[in-house]
Amino acid sequence: MTENSLDTAGRQAAADKAGGERAAASTPGGAGAPDGLGGPAPSRVVAPPPDRVGRPPRPTLGRRAAAFADSLWRPALVLAVFFAAWWFVAAREYVPNYLVPTPGQVWETMTTQWSELARHTLVTLYETVLGFVLAAALGLVTAVAIAYSRTLDKALYPIVLFAQVIPKIAIAPLLVVWFGLGLTPKIILAVLIAFFPVVISGVAGLRSTDPELLDLAATMGAGPWRTFRKIRFPNALPHLMAGLKVAVTLAVVGAVVGEFVGASEGLGYVLLLANGNLDAPLLFADLILMSAIGIVLFVLVEIAEALLIPWHASRRAGVSLTTS
Amino acid sequence: MTAAPAATGTAIGMSGLTVRFTTRRSQTTALDDVSLDIEPGEFVTIVGPSGCGKSTLLKIVAGLVKPTSGEVSLLERPVRGPQKEIGFVFQKAALLEWRGARANILLQAEMRGMDRARAARRADELIEMTGLTGFEKALPHELSGGMQQRVALCRALLHSPPVLLMDEPFGALDALTREQMNAELHRIWRETGTTVVLVTHSIAEAVFLGTRVVVMSPRPGRIIRTFPVELPAHRDYAQVMSDSRFDRLATDLRGLLGSAAANH
Numbered sequence: 001m002t003e004n005s006l007d008t009a010g011r012q013a014a015a016d017k018a019g020g021e022r023a024a025a026s027t028p029g030g031a032g033a034p035d036g037l038g039g040p041a042p043s044r045v046v047a048p049p050p051d052r053v054g055r056p057p058r059p060t061l062g063r064r065a066a067a068f069a070d071s072l073w074r075p076a077l078v079l080a081v082f083f084a085a086w087w088f089v090a091a092r093e094y095v096p097n098y099l100v101p102t103p104g105q106v107w108e109t110m111t112t113q114w115s116e117l118a119r120h121t122l123v124t125l126y127e128t129v130l131g132f133v134l135a136a137a138l139g140l141v142t143a144v145a146i147a148y149s150r151t152l153d154k155a156l157y158p159i160v161l162f163a164q165v166i167p168k169i170a171i172a173p174l175l176v177v178w179f180g181l182g183l184t185p186k187i188i189l190a191v192l193i194a195f196f197p198v199v200i201s202g203v204a205g206l207r208s209t210d211p212e213l214l215d216l217a218a219t220m221g222a223g224p225w226r227t228f229r230k231i232r233f234p235n236a237l238p239h240l241m242a243g244l245k246v247a248v249t250l251a252v253v254g255a256v257v258g259e260f261v262g263a264s265e266g267l268g269y270v271l272l273l274a275n276g277n278l279d280a281p282l283l284f285a286d287l288i289l290m291s292a293i294g295i296v297l298f299v300l301v302e303i304a305e306a307l308l309i310p311w312h313a314s315r316r317a318g319v320s321l322t323t324s
Numbered sequence: 325m326t327a328a329p330a331a332t333g334t335a336i337g338m339s340g341l342t343v344r345f346t347t348r349r350s351q352t353t354a355l356d357d358v359s360l361d362i363e364p365g366e367f368v369t370i371v372g373p374s375g376c377g378k379s380t381l382l383k384i385v386a387g388l389v390k391p392t393s394g395e396v397s398l399l400e401r402p403v404r405g406p407q408k409e410i411g412f413v414f415q416k417a418a419l420l421e422w423r424g425a426r427a428n429i430l431l432q433a434e435m436r437g438m439d440r441a442r443a444a445r446r447a448d449e450l451i452e453m454t455g456l457t458g459f460e461k462a463l464p465h466e467l468s469g470g471m472q473q474r475v476a477l478c479r480a481l482l483h484s485p486p487v488l489l490m491d492e493p494f495g496a497l498d499a500l501t502r503e504q505m506n507a508e509l510h511r512i513w514r515e516t517g518t519t520v521v522l523v524t525h526s527i528a529e530a531v532f533l534g535t536r537v538v539v540m541s542p543r544p545g546r547i548i549r550t551f552p553v554e555l556p557a558h559r560d561y562a563q564v565m566s567d568s569r570f571d572r573l574a575t576d577l578r579g580l581l582g583s584a585a586a587n588h
């Protein structure tokens with residue numbers, strides 16, 4: 001197998017001289033990293049000629065780092081500009097300091113109260129992740145039921161829709177009354193809010209299977225389980241991953257809303273405390289940590305997506321999302 | 325490994341097949357009273373204008389489409405649902421876009437729960453035979469249209485089915501590869517005794533491969549005529565092309581298809 005792919009890669013390089021040489025030049029070691037930063041975007045380097053065949057050569061660590069840096073510098077620049085503007089406004093006191101603290105003050109709060117903040121962050125993170133995982137599992141099961149059975153479709157869709165349209169903030173107090181001040185109501189809220197996009201994307205994905213592929217499976221004498229495992233589920237993955245990305249960011253919202261209503265720990269609880277004490281630096285630090293949770297989890301789902309569906313059009317080299 | 329068709333009886337029997345598709349806007353009669361018996365080991369080619377119901381006919385035999393009226397039997401058993409004693413090559417290649425060429429071929433084995441090692445060996449044979457060597461791992465979007473169809477062909481042959489249904493399997497191939505694939509398919513058919521039904525738009529292909537050529541009318545599809553092909557069972561491409569019997573039959577077919585289209 002290895003021989004084969006090497007062989008293919010070799011022939012491909014020969015066929016596509018320019019692209020092949022460039023790829024070969026940046027292959028050894030980490031030499032690709034600085035090269036990729038200043039040079040053309042990697043997506044353009046590997047832009048395939050129409051008759052390209054086989055797999056592109058495996059990206060080296062250096063090339064990967066270059067690609068990573070390439071995808072990172074734009075958001076980093078935006079962030080830097082944002083922080084500069086914030087610092088400018090706060091330091092010049094265009095806005096009173098008790099409303100908008102300087103980045104320095106926020107940083108100081110974060111470092112001095114780090115152990116406390118870390119504990120609360122972990123609590124919220126735990127609620128979010130657990131809520132997200134449960135929502136993903138429940139959502140997938142529901143999506144399969146809806147996609148496979150007309151009866152369940154008619155029975156479940158209204159319930160799913162109802163669970164979605166009911167304002168979560170309105171039922172949060174009820175959940176606290178039912179389940180107390182512990183973690184349970186927060187997790188339930190995170191599940192409720194993250195569930196919907198999983199179901200919708202899962203159903204869309206499962207229903208998008210080419211009927212011809214299902215015909216094919218039928219002529220192979222395959223039962224529903226094999227057809228699901230080998231055809232329908234992998235086919236649904238691109239849709240499903242899109243839904244999971246939405247869901248994971250919503251799960252954070254669910255957990256925090258749950259903490260607003262009644263909690264003794266978690267970032268939502270800290271936010272209310274800081275608000276009550278007019279402690280703007282703490283409030284800002286808290287907001288930053290909340291966003292960080294959302295971003296980190298989102299990126300993790302993106303990585304899972306890249307690993308699970310490298311074959312999908314949205315993930316192919318040459319049509320990469322970083323191409324501006 | 326080779327299929328052992330029953331020595332007697334019919335491999336495929338169709339009688340009085342009529343198919344009507346009702347959609348929200350219209351009603352289409354795709355097939356109108358089609359009857360055809362195919363003996364084991366026959367190679368029947370079907371030609372006809374676009375939209376006359378050729379694909380529909382194959383799908384009925386495979387049990388994927390239910391006829392509005394009429395009866396079908398496959399290997400002496402009535403067709404009630406999807407049939408698994410067949411290899412089906414669809415008009416579109418119908419490959420799984422997340423699997424490489426070889427894995428796409430092996431889907432057949434996985435879905436049937438075939439012996440892995442044997443299936444793998446057979447897949448490698450077929451890959452070699454169809455000239456896909458070196459592309460085992462290439463994903464469908466990295467293959468040309470013709471290569472995709474060859475992968476679909478290998479997949480349909482993997483389990484050595486007694487009946488092979490092929491819907492324009494070589495439509496996306498260049499002329500030269502097409503000839504090679506025709507010769508290859510002819511060899512496979514001779515060696516295995518598989519019953520084949522092949523739909524094509526190429527008159528040359530229909531005559532070279534078929535023991536019988538079935539000509540269909542424009543929609544609603546009916547069988548206008550069937551021609552026995554009086555060529556030796558063992559055929560060589562160049563020889564057949566220069567054979568006067570080939571010329572005569574091809575001219576007849578062209579005339580019939582032309583007049584059928586004109587009358588429509």
Ligand SMILES: Nc1ncnc2c1ncn2[C@@H]1O[C@H](COP(=O)(O)OP(=O)(O)OP(=O)(O)O)[C@@H](O)[C@H]1O
Pocket residue numbers: 345346347352353354373374375376377378379380381415543
């Ligand atoms: N599922 C369907 N629903 C409605 N109409 C259909 C359906 N499948 C086929 N038809 C109609 O039946 C007719 C025959 O279709 P079919 O695909 O069998 O033609 P064909 O002979 O294979 O054509 P081609 O040579 O272009 O592939 C067409 O008019 C088509 O519109």
Ligand SMILES: [Mg+2]
Pocket residue numbers: 378379380415491
């Ligand atoms: Mg067709």
